[in-house]
Amino acid sequence: MTSIPSNTLHTDNYLNHTRGFMSWAFTLDHKRIGVMYLVSVLVAFFFGGMAALALRTHLIAPGTEMLSEDAYNQMFTLHGAIMVFLVIIPSVPAALGNFVLPIMLGAKDVAFPRLNLFSYHLWVIGAIFFLMSLFTGGLDTGWTFYTPYSTDTASAMGGVIPALTGAFILGFSSIFTGMNFIVTIHRLRPPGMTWFRMPLFLWALYATAVIQVLATPVLGITLMLLIVERAFGIGIFDPALGGDPVLYQHFFWFYSHPAVYIMILPAMGIISELVSVHSHKHIFGYRFIAFSSIAIAIFGFLVWGHHMFVSGQSALLNVIFSAITFSVSIPSAIKVFNWLATMYKGSISLNAPMLYALSFIFIFTIGGLTGLHLGTLATDVHLHDTYFVVAHFHYVMMGSALFAMIGGMHHWWPKITGRMYHELTSQIGAITVFIGFNLTFFPQFMLGSQGMPRRYHDYTGDMWLPETVELFHTYHFWSTIGSYVMAAGFFLTAGYLVHSIFRGKLAPANPWGGRSLEWQCTSPPPHDNFAKQPTVGDCYDFSVLRWDEAEQGYTWREDVPRPGEGDRDPYEKGELE
Amino acid sequence: MSVLDTISISSLAAADALPGRGFWMPERASTVAGDVDFAFNLITWISVFFFVLIVAVMAIFIVKYRRTNGREAEQTVTHHTALELTWTIIPLILVIIIFYVGMVGYLDLRTSPVDAYEVRVTGQKWFWTFEHPSGCIEVDVLRVPVNRPVRLVMGSDDVIHSLFIPAFRVKQDVVPGRYTTLWFEATRTGTFDLFCTEYCGTGHAQMVGHVIVYDEDEFDDALRECREWIEDIDDAQLHLAGANLFNRCQACHSLDGSPGIGPSFLETHEYFHDRRERDMIDGTRALVDENYLRQSILNPRWNTVAGYQPGQMPVFQGQLSERQLRSLIEFIKRLDEIELDDRGRPQVLSPDQIRELGGDSPNDAGAEQ
Amino acid sequence: MDDHGHDHPPHLGHHWADSQQQFEAGKLGMWLFLATEVLLFGGLFVGYAVWRGNDPELFQYGSQYLDTWLGAVNTAVLILSSLTMAMAVTYAQLNKQRALMVCLVLTFLGACGFMTIKYIEYTDKFQEGLFPGAAFYDGPKDRAASKYWVEGRPVITRETLLELKRGLGERVPESDIRRPERTRAIAQAEMSAIEPAAIGPRGMGEDIRRELRPRADEYPPPHPVQDPNRPTNAHMFFNIYFMMTGLHGIHVLVGMIVIGWLIVRAAKGHFNSEYYTPVDLGGLYWHIVDLIWIFLFPLFYLIH
Incomplete structure (x- = not known):
């Protein structure tokens, strides 16, 4: 670390506090655990992405023989399972949340550091079980493990039980992270930080943690039932033995629909931070944004049946589920409008985090609005299980949740690594990914509404009408081209980020002008985060900061007293609380 | 209700005038397709309106309030309850309308006429079998008469399948251990795609068939031919x-x-x-x-x-x-x-x-x- | 608060301000964990409700093969052990080391007693061949040793049972038939007018009650495999019985490990009125395990 004296991290920080593999693998420091999560999640993202590229390449034209049917089925299962269980669910809460949450609270660590480490180890064990499924016959059930396909040994491949076990373990990893965050937010808030003065990212993480704690156990029991059924064939979901295959779908979606909000809520929290910090303007409608997170978390538990409109569920249930589904769209809409209002008369820096935030708003608007098509009963019957659904959930889960995660990663990158990445390259990367994403997934809306079913290995054959094949070919072709553009963008991003670790400029404590507490400690933070517990003000009031040319970052304005020192902040005196 | 009916009837009339695929939807060949497309287009246009609004506002803000030449953010109010309620209530009203349109269309999809022509359908890995009352059993080809309600009574012999006919806008899962039903009334003769849309294993993508819609008299001949x-x-x-x-x-x-x-x-x-x-x-x-x-x-x-x-x-x-x-x-x-x-x-x-x-x-x- | 790390007691983590904060956090964390436990079992309780709603006769029929006395004794044992656990927490707070030790050991013995009785019950079920799944229909391995098996009575297979029921004009749900072959799908198409998912709970119709009533006095009941009056899919009761009591049993085993660990630490004198968090939290866990059993006992053993 001393070879390049002019450009090296010299202060004692969490990265160089102790050394050696064991000091990382068994660390109790939330920052190191967060970094390990981040690296692991990105590695998993690489493999899931490679699977996606293979799928897209295979589908570029009808009749391609690149992947056999079974290989294709395994590939899309792998892609889905990796991306859902190993990437998106842990990406924001476990990776970024772990790093940022305690610092935002001015705390030294999360409430239960050992449990936190255990969560990470569970993640690794879960990932190993997923890998095992590849070597025990493969997994071709789709990430949803629908019965009776998954429990029928004559149908599904042999890797079902290891994969289910892996998902089970990952579920507990997620539960423990959620528990940790709830307790940390309840018990480790600093003096002066009331509930309504928490950064919105913390509200989002809190709402997420509630879902993680309350929904994931149901996934646990569902997977356990499935393992028992698969191993012993006792007939829980087998109609031949008096069981009900559709009951599984209820169990599964009772978790997996709230899981969608485990993915999107923390992403929305990140966007609230990014939009206000990079517009240098106070967030608009703080309480509406905070409450909408809670509303989404609550409504999210009541809408699982909208995945089953054509499953044979009764018409009455369908109508009820459809009605409640629409109620989720309102809080989402509120957030989007509030973000726009935050930008109004702001001072918008178009750096990479903000570009990802703007991409998020663009993409999430499309993803959310196409959700209306799917929540509406009459149209969902036509669109269910077609590429329209594929496009919709990629707009929401990838274009929204994952883009927010990448945006957040860019936002906190200086804090995590202590280095700045190259700005222009990062902007090019963000725009390339944005274009590639839309080119990949927008054609899939038309593909789906025109009737192309999802999870199809091929779209030609004796029974296909030629004009249908021709139309699908066009859309598939452009979708594949888009995926290459997006992949190029991601490789560029990976390139400049890795480059920045070794060659990047040293980061100031506060490169963007953020007001929440993580920007008040050094970059990277010291082992204990804060020597003295900081006092909290209004974390969205950016008028107290000014650009310091010497620091190349933002510092506190000399003419403004810090919170606790003066009487500038009405919150401080309890007038507005 | 009556207003909606008029609109959907007129859109159906438009469908007859304009056969063939649209940008979004495949050709309309059943009585319910017009209603479904009406709902789809309604939602799409509402979506387009909001999307354009949001993106335009965003673009204007990006251009106008870009951080250049030391531009500082102006302080504005940090919340405005009336404004927030506006953008809570307007979308709420819109989604209630959308829900209603979708529900009415859906109940039509689910309620089959009593005198429908019944075809038994069995999904198996990886083909469909269609059995007509007259005894004609065919694989992957469903022959139906035009302008007559057809009801499919479907069962599966192995895993869950799902029968989907895009041109008719109908879809229903086919579940082992129980029967599910689906009905439609074709409005146009011709050959249409029929897919399995519930993942069912190796040959899922081969579980594709045709629906052939005949005039009433041709239909009888077709069935006889199929049998004999x-x-x-x-x-x-x-x-x-x-x-x-x-x-x-x-x-x-x-x-x-x-x-x-x-x-x-x-x-x-x-x-x-x-x-x-x-x-x-x-x-x-x-x-x-x-x-x-x-x-x-x-x-x-x-x-x-x-x-x-x-x-x-x-x-x-x-x-x-x-x-x-x-x-x-x-x-x-x-x-x-x-x-x-x-x-x-x-x-x-x-x-x-x-x-x-x-x-x-x-x-x-x-x-x- | 600023000079942390100097006057910290050994149990206090570096990120806490004081023992009180740490204790409260631990307690909140434990309650959250208990919430996940409740939801974990909640899935199975919902499953129970669905299956019972659909096929109440399965539960009325299956419960007669459970031993209510053993279940009741087990309930008493578990409630007593919960009491001793609560007393252990109090003695820890009062700094009474000896009484703490005695109560923890008593709780541990209660757990052992529960598992022993559970072992006896399970062994009995396995000997009688009352398994979950299709193995149920093989009957007991050692027929001579079976309480229920009567040599010479005909064996009623699933297929003959269905024939019998059809002969009586009973409508046999298609789900009762082995994976339906195509031919049967066609033969049964007259049932197609019913929308299956819309069927609510069938409820205990008067006819079902009448059919089962005289049998309540008959003990021992006939072995299900020889019983022409058994409901189709009688094994389903044992599916859910073994899943729920099995998962509960695993929780008792975990509880034994926890209590054992508490005993070891208590022996080393780790707990006192200043620091008794592990005893308190372990106690909370043990109470939830107890509480779940208090629901399981009536659901399986008592209500018919």
């Missing part, structure tokens, strides 16, 4: 008729020796030709003769060729007429006389073409084919 054509094929051409039935087998059995779920028919043909015995999974050996083939088709559970998983092949007992069964056996016996294309599929001739080869005059009942 194979009966008057000469024995000399019977193996060609077998190629017509082979699409039921092709998901698992290849003709060119390439591996599959079940043994390739090429191997079976060679065993038959040389009168050889095959190793079976229970350790015995079975002579491949006509009886072996008959048994393997009608009741494949009696035994399984070594190296393959038992229980994979559906039971065909009761699904094939004696003549159909013979044609399949002839097809395997005389596989060397069948032309294969480059993908290993047999050349399939229409009933008329087969009859012509036999020198018979084509049966006028099948002339429409």
Whole structure:
């Protein structure tokens, strides 16, 4: 670390506090655990992405023989399972949340550091079980493990039980992270930080943690039932033995629909931070944004049946589920409008985090609005299980949740690594990914509404009408081209980020002008985060900061007293609380 | 209600005037398609409006309030309850309207008329079987009359499948252990796609068929042809008729020796030709003769060729007429006389073409084919 | 608060301000964990409700093969052990080391007693061949040793049972039939007018009650495999019985490990009125395990 004296991290920080593999693998420091999560999640993202590229390449034209049917089925299962269980669910809460949450609270660590480490180890064990499924016959059930396909040994491949076990373990990893965050937010808030003065990212993480704690156990029991059924064939979901295959779908979606909000809520929290910090303007409608997170978390538990409109569920249930589904769209809409209002008369820096935030708003608007098509009963019957659904959930889960995660990663990158990445390259990367994403997934809306079913290995054959094949070919072709553009963008991003670790400029404590507490400690933070517990003000009031040319970052304005020192902040005196 | 009805009727009229695919939706060929498309277009236009609004505002803000030349953010209010309530309540009203439109359309989709023409449907890995009241059983081809409600009563023999006809805007999962139903009334004659949309394993993408919509009188002829054509094929051409039935087998059995779920028919043909015995999974050996083939088709559970998983092949007992069964056996016996294309599929001739080869005059009942 | 790390007691983590904060956090964390436990079992309780709603006769029929006395004794044992656990927490707070030790050991013995009785019950079920799944229909392995098996009575297979029921004009749900072959799908198409998913709970119709009533006096009941009056899918009761009591049993085993660990630490004198968090939290866990059993006992053993 001393070879390049002019450009090296010299202060004692969490990265160089102790050394050696064991000091990382068994660390109790939330920052190191967060970094390990981040690296692991990105590695998993690489493999899931490679699977996606293979799928897209295979589908570029009808009749391609690149992947056999079974290989294709395994590939899309792998892609889905990796991306859902190993990437998106842990990406924001476990990776970024772990790093940022305690610092935002001015705390030294999360409430239960050992449990936190255990969560990470569970993640690794879960990932190993997923890998095992590849070597025990493969997994071709789709990430949803629908019965009776998954429990029928004559149908599904042999890797079902290891994969289910892996998902089970990952579920507990997620539960423990959620528990940790709830307790940390309840018990480790600093003096002066009331509930309504928490950064919105913390509200989002809190709402997420509630879902993680309350929904994931149901996934646990569902997977356990499935393992028992698969191993012993006792007939829980087998109609031949008096069981009900559709009951599984209820169990599964009772978790997996709230899981969608485990993915999107923390992403929305990140966007609230990014939009206000990079517009240098106070967030608009703080309480509406905070409450909408809670509303989404609550409504999210009541809408699982909208995945089953054509499953044979009764018409009455369908109508009820459809009605409640629409109620989720309102809080989402509120957030989007509030973000726009935050930008109004702001001072918008178009750096990479903000570009990802703007991409998020663009993409999430499309993803959310196409959700209306799917929540509406009459149209969902036509669109269910077609590429329209594929496009919709990629707009929401990838274009929204994952883009927010990448945006957040860019936002906190200086804090995590202590280095700045190259700005222009990062902007090019963000725009390339944005274009590639839309080119990949927008054609899939038309593909789906025109009737192309999802999870199809091929779209030609004796029974296909030629004009249908021709139309699908066009859309598939452009979708594949888009995926290459997006992949190029991601490789560029990976390139400049890795480059920045070794060659990047040293980061100031506060490169963007953020007001929440993580920007008040050094970059990277010291082992204990804060020597003295900081006092909290209004974390969205950016008028107290000014650009310091010497620091190349933002510092506190000399003419403004810090919170606790003066009487500038009405919150401080309890007038507005 | 009445307003909505008028709008949907007028959109249906527009559908008749403008057949063929739109940008979003495939052609409309059923009575409910107009309502579904009305709901779809309504939501799409509302979505387009909000999307354009949001993105335009965003773009204006980016341009206008860009951080250049030391521009600082102006302080504005940090919340405005009336404004927030506005953008809570307007979307709320809109989604209530959307929900209502969708619900009404959906209840129409679910409520089938009582006098509907009923077809029994069975989903199996990886083909559809359609059985008409008159006894015609066909695979992957659903023949229906135009302008008459049709009700499908569907069951599955293995895993969950889902029957989807895009042009009719209908879809319903097919679940083992229970019946699900689906109805439609076709408004236009022609051939339309039919897909399986619930992932069901290796051959999911092959579980594709046709819906053929006929005029009422042509429909009867088509059904008669479906029932009877194979009966008057000469024995000399019977193996060609077998190629017509082979699409039921092709998901698992290849003709060119390439591996599959079940043994390739090429191997079976060679065993038959040389009168050889095959190793079976229970350790015995079975002579491949006509009886072996008959048994393997009608009741494949009696035994399984070594190296393959038992229980994979559906039971065909009761699904094939004696003549159909013979044609399949002839097809395997005389596989060397069948032309294969480059993908290993047999050349399939229409009933008329087969009859012509036999020198018979084509049966006028099948002339429409 | 600023000079942390100097006057910290050994149990206090570096990120806490004081013992009180740490204790409260631990307690909140434990309650959250208990919430996940409740939801974990909640899935099975919902499953129970669905299956019972659909096929109440399965539960009325199956419960007669459970031993209510053993269940009741087990309930008493568990409630007593919960009491001793609560007393252990109090003695820890009062700094009474000896009484703490005695109570923890008593709780541990209660757990052992529960598992022993559970072992006896399970062994009995296995000997009688009352398994979950299709193995149920093989009957007991050692027929001579069976309480229920009567040599010479005919064996009623699933297929003959269906034939019998059809003969009586009873409508047999298609789900009762082995994976439906195509031919049967066609034969039964007259049932197609019913929308299956819309069927609510069938409820205990008067006819079902009448059929089962005289049998309540008959002990021992006939072995299900020989019983022409058994409901189709009688094994389903044992599916859910073994899943729920099995998962509960695993929780008792975990509880034994926890209590054992508490005993070891108590022996080392780790707990006192200043620091008793592990005893308190372990106690909470043990109470939830107890509480779940208090629901399981009536659901399986008592209500018919």
